Amino acid sequence: MYVLKGRVIDGNGGEPLEKGIVEVTDNKITAVCNEWEYTVPESAEVIEVENGTIMPGFIDQHVHMGVGDNYYKIFERHAYHAVCQCIRDMKQILNAGFTSIREVGGLSNYLKAPWEEGLIDGPRICSSGKAIAQSGGHWDYIKDYPIEFTLHPDRNVNSEICDGVDNVRRTVRMHFREHCDFIKIMGGPGISCQGNKIFTREFSDSELRAFVEEAENQGSYVAIHAHAAIAINAALRCGVRSIEHATLMDDESIELMLKNNAWIVPTLATSYLSWQHIDEREPWVKEKMSAIEGPKEENLRKAYKAGVTIACGCDFGGGTITVHGNNGLELPLMAETIGMTPMETIVAATKTGSRLMMRENELGTLETGKLADIIIAQGNPLEDIWLVSKADNIKVVMQDGKIKKNMMKGICCV
Numbered sequence: 059m060y061v062l063k064g065r066v067i068d069g070n071g072g073e074p075l076e077k078g079i080v081e082v083t084d085n086k087i088t089a090v091c092n093e094w095e096y097t098v099p100e101s102a103e104v105i106e107v108e109n110g111t112i113m114p115g116f117i118d119q120h121v122h123m124g125v126g127d128n129y130y131k132i133f134e135r136h137a138y139h140a141v142c143q144c145i146r147d148m149k150q151i152l153n154a155g156f157t158s159i160r161e162v163g164g165l166s167n168y169l170k171a172p173w174e175e176g177l178i179d180g181p182r183i184c185s186s187g188k189a190i191a192q193s194g195g196h197w198d199y200i201k202d203y204p205i206e207f208t209l210h211p212d213r214n215v216n217s218e219i220c221d222g223v224d225n226v227r228r229t230v231r232m233h234f235r236e237h238c239d240f241i242k243i244m245g246g247p248g249i250s251c252q253g254n255k256i257f258t259r260e261f262s263d264s265e266l267r268a269f270v271e272e273a274e275n276q277g278s279y280v281a282i283h284a285h286a287a288i289a290i291n292a293a294l295r296c297g298v299r300s301i302e303h304a305t306l307m308d309d310e311s312i313e314l315m316l317k318n319n320a321w322i323v324p325t326l327a328t329s330y331l332s333w334q335h336i337d338e339r340e341p342w343v344k345e346k347m348s349a350i351e352g353p354k355e356e357n358l359r360k361a362y363k364a365g366v367t368i369a370c371g372c373d374f375g376g377g378t379i380t381v382h383g384n385n386g387l388e389l390p391l392m393a394e395t396i397g398m399t400p401m402e403t404i405v406a407a408t409k410t411g412s413r414l415m416m417r418e419n420e421l422g423t424l425e426t427g428k429l430a431d432i433i434i435a436q437g438n439p440l441e442d443i444w445l446v447s448k449a450d451n452i453k454v455v456m457q458d459g460k461i462k463k464n465m466m467k468g469i470c471c472v
Contacts, residue, residue: 059083060430060456061098064107065438066090069114069408069423071401074440080112082430085459090424105466107434110453113404114424115157115431116446117411118181118385120302120323120371123147123164125216127332127377129199129250129340133207137215140165147376148173148180150383153463155452157431158182158421160371160414162242162281162302163189163197165215170237179462182431184415186242186281187233188218190226190269194253195260196244196283201253217244223268230272239416241273245282245298246289249332249346250339256346257306259289266296278416281323285350287311294318300414302371305350307357315366321414322366324358325373326391328380335379358396368396369414370407386446393443400443430459434466 059082066078068090079096081089089096098104124140126132144165151159159166159181167185172178191197197217198208208214220229230241245266246259261269273280274297281300282293287308290301294314304311304322315322329347336344362368372388374380389403398406412422420429434454437445445451455463 059099059102060105060459061102062105062107062112062432062434063093064434065111066424067111067113067401067404067440068425069405071405071409074111078112080424080432082432082456082459085430087424087426087428087430087432089426105434105454109437111435111438111440112424113433113435113439114408114422115433115455115457116155116370116386116407117158117160117415117422118151118156118371118374118388118407119160119369119411119414120325120373121151121159121161121164121382121385122216122373122375123159123161123166123169125164125375125377127250127339127375127379132199132216133203133210133213135213137165137212140215141169143376144169145178145180147382148178150381150449151181151385152179152455152457153452154383154385154449155433155435155446155455156181156385157433157455157457158184158411158415160411161185162283162371163216164375167236167238182421182457184239184417186240187236187238188216189242189244189283190220190229190233191217191244192260192265193219193221196246196248196251199251201251223264226265226268227272230269234276234278240278240281240300241269242281242302243269243283245284245293246286248283248285249343249350253342256349257286257288259284259286259292263292263296266293266298270297294320300369302373304361305354305357307361312361312364312366315361316364320367321369321410322358322361323369323371323414324392324396325371325388326395327384327387328373330387330391331379331384338379355395362396362398367410368392368398368402368406369410370403383449384447386448386452389439389446390444400440403443404439430456432456
């Protein structure tokens with residue numbers, strides 16, 4: 059049994075317990091209360107947090123595992139190379155305080171079983187499996203190459219080409235057969251892929267409706283990559299719940315999101331780092347980013363003020379620019395760009411994340427009966443949310459009741 063004593067932010071958005079207690083027995087949280095309400099059992103190992111904050115483990119709700127940030131390299135290496143990169147990146151993500159990830163295109167779906175067996179360390183995995191794209195669409199990566207490059211199973215382990223309603227239905231059913239948790243589709247052009255104008259859409263309405271129907275038949279939902287309003291609004295009208303990026307949304311987009319109880323994952327950190335290394339990116343990246351950056355902040359602030367649910371996902375793929383382990387950067391960028399309070403960004407990275415993972419009853423908040431995924435951050439993130447952007451400020455990571463990272467003296471790692 060562990061007893062954590064100190065400032066407690068439980069993830070629900072209320073006032074913190076300045077002198078709080080979190081009790082962990084085996085892999086579950088068994089008490090959360092004020093220190094004066096609790097008697098410490100003699101058998102408990104007590105973790106005193108003097109200048110820090112106890113919080114739920116963070117959930118990154120938009121990652122890509124094994125993708126990297128240079129799409130040419132996808133075709134230069136074998137899938138086994140990407141697996142090795144994933145194993146390294148998963149350790150870095152966990153070290154940064156993210157005890158769970160929601161992957162929206164990549165190969166982590168095939169790492170769920172090894173993680174559950176304890177063969178590898180890293181965050182819990184909720185995965186869409188391969189992202190689904192139309193021929194010539196986003197993640198049909200390099201248009202100068204024959205499409206057979208994208209279709210190569212030993213090189214591209216991150217996306218799958220799908221055209222037509224019948225193919226949509228079969229592809230979705232095969233994804234769920236392989237134990238994917240939800241479906242991710244590419245609904246419009248992206249920044250990192252060669253070609254295609256950013257202000258257009260991909261997939262027809264009939265295809266979109268088929269994606270949604272098949273996912274809902276499995277008790278799940280569809281997430282869509284969409285920058286342009288034409289792509290966002292078509293997806294929302296067809297029942298898509300999760301809008302990834304939503305950069306150029308308009309008033310109709312916001313109205314549809316509120317009506318459909320949909321949410322946005324704005325993915326600010328990947329743009330932030332890309333601008334810092336813009337000369338290292340492919341030649342088309344700067345042109346596309348310049349075209350969308352202007353209205354992005356205004357649109358996100360408008361959606362936030364309207365009450366649209368904002369989730370937390372950094373859109374890192376690993377590599378040399380969007381390096382996993384910096385995932386906490388998304389929280390202060392949400393505060394500065396969107397105008398969210400530090401507490402709201404923490405809720406987005408915890409409780410909201412458990413909703414997107416469809417595991418609200420197990421994860422996301424510090425409450426009795428939930429799994430003991432807990433972090434201790436140095437200082438008070440309500441006073442300085444930038445603290446959580448650096449992995450070195452995450453002093454303790456507990457996952458499933460086991461201490462996976464320990465930078466505090468006197469604590470034993472299990």
